[in-house]
Amino acid sequence: MDKITQINVVLKEYFALNKTVRIVPAKDMMPYFILAGIFPADHSNGMPIRALLRKLDADKKLRRIPFAVAERKTKNTSWFFRRK
Numbered sequence: 887m888d889k890i891t892q893i894n895v896v897l898k899e900y901f902a903l904n905k906t907v908r909i910v911p912a913k914d915m916m917p918y919f920i921l922a923g924i925f926p927a928d929h930s931n932g933m934p935i936r937a938l939l940r941k942l943d944a945d946k947k948l949r950r951i952p953f954a955v956a957e958r959k960t961k962n963t964s965w966f967f968r969r970k
Contacts (some may be wrong), residue, residue: 889938890950892924897953901969909955912936912965939965 896918901907913932919925925934940963942948943956957964 889924890942892922893919893935893938893951894953896922896924897951897967901953907969909966909968912939912954912967915967936965 897915900910900915900918911932912935916925916928916932916935919935920928928934939948939951939954939956942950942954943963948954948956951967952970953967955966955968957966
């Protein structure tokens with residue numbers, strides 16, 4: 887299973903178990919991604935998932951993670967996952 891598919895599975899399970907959560911910062915999901923073996927460790931407050939989201943966004947493939955939401959600002963982009 888590729889990394890994108892694994893991320894989608896983790897997010898689907900997370901939102902299924904946490905029915906009151908509508909949106910979560912991407913960096914807050916890192917412990918779940920590490921437990922699932924998607925990333926080996928977290929560093930720089932969620933940098934691995936943020937880097938992946940930036941790459942997908944640059945390649946126009948962000949839709950591969952339907953939960954992903956980019957909040958674009960003048961200088962930076964904040965990344966979130968939202969319930970589908």
